[in-house]
Structures are given as C-alpha cells and as structure tokens.
Amino acid sequence: MDSNYENLSDKELVAVILSNKEAFSVIISRYEALLRRYISRLGVRDKRDIEDILQNSFIKVYRFLLSFDDSFSFSSWIYRIVHNETYDFFRLKKRKPEITLEDDTEQVFLNIESDHDGPDELFDKNIDKASIQNALESLDKKYRDVLLLRYFEDKDYRQISDILQIPEGTVATLVHRGKKALKSFL
C-alpha cells in the first residue's frame, strides 16, 4: 500500500495524508532515521527518550499538519517540530544536553574546514573526538544549534533559519562566531 506513495514528494504526501493515514507512514519512514540521529545529536542519550521524543514529534506533525505552508520546505518544518520537542524534553526533565558524537565526526570537521573563513580558522587535525564532544557541550546553545544543523545535518542557511526561526543574517553571524568559539575551546 505504502509503495503507492513512495514516489510522491513530501508536499504531495502532505496533501493526501488527511484522506489516507498510510501516506503518513511514508513520511515517518522517510524521516525517522534522520530525526532520531538529530535528537541524539542535540544531546539526548537514552534510546527510550529518543523514541518518546520522536513519537511525540510525529504526533505533533499530524496534529499541526494543516499549519504547514507549502512555501516552506517540509523537511525544515519537521526538523523545527523535533527541535522544539527535544528542548521541551530538556526543560521538563530538567536535563542538560549530553553531546555524543558518532563516527562521522571526521567528515563533519572536513565540512567545517572546507567552509572556513581564512587560514587562521583552520582546526588542528589531531583533535580527538572527546575534545570535540566537550567543546560542543561547552558551547553556548545558540552556537551549538547552528553548528549542528550546518555541519552535522548539512542544512543551508535558509533551512537553518526556518528550523530555528531566526533571520538568515543571524544564522550567518552565529555560524561564524560559533566556529570561532568552538576553536577557542579546542
């Protein structure tokens, strides 16, 4: 049944979800791995917590489906819901994000290197994963959020702007300052 919907775009799927919930399961399948990883990168360690946040997020997506404006990217919209749900979780449970980096860290730092502003911005290639983890954890939330989205989730400035609901100019400033701040912690 789902296969009928597999080839549809996100926006086309949104249009048919109301008449057929199966289309929603395609959306879930399409995003669950990405979002699970994003929740983990935001600092949720416990797998059950990640599943709860994910489930609550998708239920919220369903409830707020008619608020989705197709002049926006669906991916940014769903990321925004997950982002808010994760920070609500931290607030309610009175927990702090615990950053855990995965094995793709090296690639992420290649991304940062390739996006550098000048020779002085380059990172020391001998930095280990634990130092980076600590540095990210020490970063101010506003910098950590944009750096995670820019270099770990590979989002462009417009998408980050839509996810965090801040102007694109502010995103650029935060990325620039965040990189400097990250470097100072390493």
Add this chain to the structure above:
Amino acid sequence: MENQEKTTAEKIIQKIEQDKVAPIAKWHFVLKNSSFWALWLLSVVLGSCAVAATIFVFLNSGWTFRSVTHDSFFKFILDVIPFFWIISLGLMIVFGYFNIRHTKKGYRFSFYLIIILSVVASFIGGTLIYAAGIAKNIDNIRRPIPFAKPIMSVREDRWVNPGAGLLAGTVESLDEDNQILSLKLFKGEEIEISTKELREEDFDLIEEGQQIRIIGGPDISDKDIFVACTVLPWDIQSQPINPKPKNTIERKINPDRINTCEGVRPYKKYREILITN
C-alpha cells in the same frame, strides 16, 4: 511482545488512532497568524497617534516666547518634551516587533528591519493623523494622567498667570468705548482687562469667542486693574495645511509703544524677541 515487532510508523499510526488524534483545523492557524498581523497594525496605529501627538506638542510648545515664559532653555525643554508620547511610541514599537516576530514568516525579518519598518510606518501614520487635525484630541487623552499633562493644559497653566503678566482665555465682550475687555480665562474665571494701551492691530484679534493671549501688567495708578500691553492669538498649530490666522505673533510692533507698558517684564522680553527677529 507484539508491540515490539511493530515499526515506528505502525506504532505512531496506532497511537494516533487510539488517542483519536485529529489535525487542528486550518482556520485556527489562519486566525492566529492574522491576529498577530492585526496586533502589529494596531501597534503602528497607536504608534502613529503617539507621533501625531508629539508633533502637535512640539509645534505648540511656544518656542518663540520661551524666554518670556521660562527662566532657562533647559527648563523649557523639560517642560515641553512629551515623555508620555515618546515612551508610548517606544512601547508600541516593542509590541509591534513582538507581534511581527510571531507571524508565520516574521522570523525571517531582521530585528533592525522590523524596528525601522515600524518606526517609518508610525511616522507616516503620525503625519497623516496630524494633517487630519485630530492630534490635539489625541494629546488631550493624557489629561487624567498625573505628570503627563497635555500641551494645551501646560500652555493654559503657563499663560493664565496674572502675576507674571500673562493671561489667556476666550473673549467674552469689549465695551463700546473699547476700554474694557471681558475675558473668560482658560481656568474658568472671568476678568475685566483695561485695553487703553492697545494698538489698532491688537483690536483686530479681539472678537467675541476668539481665543487670545495677553501680555500686560497691573496699572501704575491702580494695581487691581490689569492693563493689556499686547494681544496675541492663542494660535494653535493643529495641522500643517491650515493657513496661519491674520495678525499672527510674528507681526512687528512699533518700538514707540505707549510708555505704561514699558516696565512690564514679559512685555519687554516680548519686544526684544520681535525686534531681533
């Protein structure tokens, strides 16, 4: 056990069905978004009122005669700056910023762009409201608020001050010999004023129902009689498109004015202002 085998999608769909979760109606979001835009518009309208009142206050502060009415420029400035309206405008801009940021695409605008947009919109709106001639009524709204007197009230207090040789009010009548003017002061009291030392041009302003200002002082021979030395129109600037009334305060006076008025303190200052202009 059965639940563990289900995929995430199946579990979520099941939960949606069990809890009878339904999408919130679209009108709810449209209404929410429209409300924030409407509140932003309201903040601009209220900000425009504040700007209109500020223009009105500044134009009616009595700049020309500030040395007649105030001891120092600093005291004059403190007296005329409409803090109430300036603070109101500031609050409306903050309120507008908050509302526009909560619209669907509001976050895409930078802080400075929203502030500049709100300020420019308030100034355009304020100028239009002022031009429509209702700025005076808006400024009067603050009459019941302590420490925020409207400029007309401040002017009335400033000019209804016989001890300082200043009077203002509405002309009730002028006797047949053109000697005694009956004036109803803005503070309600009605007094009779000697007009024996007024010039022809001054009498042009003395018409029943006309609002006027008088500079003068007690008669040398009888201290209970107030002698008018010059008459000025109340001259409220309420809209830029209004033509100035005839015989405005800017008109020149003849330096060889009748001697009785020479000793009157504000009159002397008044003369200095007009002669140097």
